[in-house]
Amino acid sequence: MRAHQLDYGPRDALLVVDMQNDFCEGGALAVAGGNALVAGINAEIAAAHRAGALVVATRDWHPVDHVSFAHRGGPWPVHCVQDTEGAAFHPDLRLPAATIRVSKATAFDADAYSGFDGTGLAGYLRDRGIGRVIVCGLALDVCVRATVLDARREGFDTVLLESLSAAVDPDSMAACRREFADAGAEVRP
Template sequence: MQINTKQDHTAVVVVDIQADFTQAMQGSLAVGGADQAYLDATETETRRLKSLGYPIYTTQDWHPANHISFFSNHDNTNPYDLIEIEGRQQVLWPPHCVQESPGARILMDESLFTAIVKKGMDPAFDSYSGFFDDRKKETGLADILKGSGIKKLIIYGLATDYCVKATVMDAIMLGFEVTLIKDLCRGVAPESTAAGLEEMKAAGVDIC
């Protein structure tokens, strides 16, 4: 399904289209299928949606070098290990999207965006969602959207099974209606991507 007309009170949220998450840039945490063709498709559609009159927002992972999610900050661990920290589970990732590094760069023309919302800046908490970190501290995205009268969101980006899903589920929890453009998302793993899509669908997300 292609969105061809402007819907009232609707905005677009592009999730984490950043160098470290893409194969095209040989990123440290590259998502399968996030190649140059994918980047071209996302930018083309983002420009088209902007031309229809939609305000476009984006999230940006923006981690300090000592971030809790980096396996290199924990002794005797490997990338993708799952550990427990203060009663919560934490996936350990390769260092990625470090503040001011080339890998944190957004791979789109930043003039497309009404606002860029940074997340994951607290070294002690991960932040998959564009709305909250793991301790439920707000990023400010919800206030920006609600302050602009936004009630519906069109969401796509990286990665389906982590930051996209977390952003979508928090958007639903906050009362937004959500359309997910599946073809403009890529996931870390097939199994978790399929499960994430089912979870979002069950929550009432319109997946197109």
């Protein structure tokens, strides 16, 4: 298990992206190594919570016939359908009761990869005085990537915890790191 490397404070928000059953091994759209991230993410959640930081957990929350699904012409198999076991957070993920849960991609006709896309999250974080966003979860080259880039676009200092994130395509990591650097996001190993 990885010990946390950050000192959290009340102006920080830890964004745990899409740690859902369908994105972990055994799920409909599994990312290799997803299950192995849970213990380290739990350590980050505990550290953030103890320090008074905000903990936010995003989730795909698709209607049954979502536009991103292959049978509708989208790129993905059916996954994270609302109120199914696949859409549930990983059973070992320890989210405090005060965790803000953010559902994305809830409309039939629009996909959303970022936790900021159509959710009102940026305004909520600003209203709470958040200045820094720390991001981890699944999948690094899809929803984590989009969330990191949108956090920067929204003006937040942004840190990616790379060792607590896994990519669908590990070969995409170098390109993701370049994008993050170009956007001004910090990448922690």
